[in-house]
Amino acid sequence: EVQLVESGGGLVQPGTSLRLSCAASGFNFDEYAMHWVRQAPGKGLEWVSGISGNSGTIAYVDSVRGRFIISRDNAKNSLYLQMNSLRVEDMAFYYCAKGVFGGYDSNGYYQDYFYMDVWGKGTTVTVSS
Amino acid sequence: QSVLTQPPSVSAAAGQKVIISCSGSSSNIGNSYVSWYQQFPGTAPKLLIYDNNKRPSGIPDRFSGSKSGTSATLDITGLQTGDEADYFCGTWDSSLSSGVFGGGTKLTVL
Numbered sequence: 001e002v003q004l005v006e007s008g009g010g011l012v013q014p015g016t017s018l019r020l021s022c023a024a025s026g027f028n029f030d031e032y033a034m035h036w037v038r039q040a041p042g043k044g045l046e047w048v049s050g051i052s053g054n055s056g057t058i059a060y061v062d063s064v065r066g067r068f069i070i071s072r073d074n075a076k077n078s079l080y081l082q083m084n085s086l087r088v089e090d091m092a093f094y095y096c097a098k099g100v101f102g103g104y105d106s107n108g109y110y111q112d113y114f115y116m117d118v119w120g121k122g123t124t125v126t127v128s129s
Numbered sequence: 130q131s132v133l134t135q136p137p138s139v140s141a142a143a144g145q146k147v148i149i150s151c152s153g154s155s156s157n158i159g160n161s162y163v164s165w166y167q168q169f170p171g172t173a174p175k176l177l178i179y180d181n182n183k184r185p186s187g188i189p190d191r192f193s194g195s196k197s198g199t200s201a202t203l204d205i206t207g208l209q210t211g212d213e214a215d216y217f218c219g220t221w222d223s224s225l226s227s228g229v230f231g232g233g234t235k236l237t238v239l
Contacts, residue, residue, distance in 0.1 A: 035228070037174075044131065045166070045174065045217050047228030061227045095173055101228075102221075114221040114228055115164035117185060119173040 002026035002118045006096045009123030016086055022079040022096030022120060030054070030074035033101035035116050036081045038092035038125075048094070049081065050101040057102060064090070083125070091127045096120040132157060133218055133231035140237040141208055149203045149234045151218030157229055161221040163201040165194055168215045168233075177216075178203060208238050 008020040022034070036048040049060045049070040058070055069082040079096055097116035105111050134152040141147040151163065163181050166174040176185050178194035181201065193204045201218055218231040 044215075044233040045168075045219070045230040047219070047230060050228060059226055059228075062225065100179075112161035112221040112223060113180065114162060114219065115176060115179040116166075116174075116219075117176045117179065119175070121173055 002098065004096045004098060004118060004120035006094065006120045006123040009094065009125045011126040011128065012086055013129050014086060014088055014127055017082070017084045018086060018125060020081040020083065020094055020096075020123060020125070022081075024077045024079065024096075024098065027098065027118075029072075029077040032098050033057075034070075034072060034079045035097045035099050035101065036070060036079075037095045037097055037116065037119075038090075039095070039122075040089075040092040043092075046092070050099075051079070052101055059101075086125075086127045088127050091125060093122045093124055095122045131232040132222060132225070132229040133220065135216075135218060135231035135234045137232070138235045138237065140239055142239045143208050143210060145208050146204065146206045147208060147236060149205070149216050149218075149236070151201045151203070151231050153199050153201075153220065153222075153229075155199055156224035157199075157220050157222040158196065158201055159199040160223060163194065163196050163218055163220045165192075165201075165203045166217045166219065168217065174217065205236070210238050212236060213238050 035050045067085045098118040099116035100113045103113045165178040168174040181196040182194045
């Protein structure tokens with residue numbers, strides 16, 4: 001069974017750091033892109049960051065670029081999100097998701113494929129003084 | 130303000146059909162693939178449609194997706210009370226170099 005389990009969430013003060021982890025199992029982790037998606041209370045989904053299977057392609061939403069760092073350890077089947085300089089507006093439920101993040105079609109052309117097919121249950125990040 | 134625009138809510142009677150729209154631009158829907166997600170309160174989203182119109186294994190064919198130009202739609206036929214949920218569209222935006230979602234649509238089955 002494909003499973004993603006997030007951890008590392010908690011209550012922190014503005015300006016501090018937090019590191020989220022996501023443990024993956026049930027699939028060949030290094031063959032898939034991974035994403036972090038967040039959802040503020042009562043709000044919609046916001047894509048935060050994505051990383052390709054070999055970590056060769058990484059992207060961030062503008063609001064976290066320069067503050068958050070996504071990484072993965074394929075030997076440990078784990079995904080991480082280092083969150084620095086946290087702001088009140090970063091407070092949300094953070095989901096780890098397996099998916100697709102770009103790729104080549106059958107003709108060899110690069111396409112902006114983008115989706116998440118398996119999601120973890122999420123972890124809560126609260127930023128408050 | 131979401132990059133992709135969805136109606137905040139839609140409703141239809143049980144057994145009927147509903148269409149949820151997702152409007153974007155040439156930098157996102159117009160040049161990328163759209164996915165759709167279903168989310169019940171307090172749970173993680175679930176993938177319903179990927180690559181504009183493909184269904185993952187286990188998703189009933191009552192759910193279908195399509196894309197035309199810079200807009201996409203999710204059609205749900207034979208509505209059931211169990212379909213009451215929030216629905217989100219998502220895609221890649223090449224100008225922003227980031228993924229984007231719609232604001233979400235709350236489906237009510239009357």
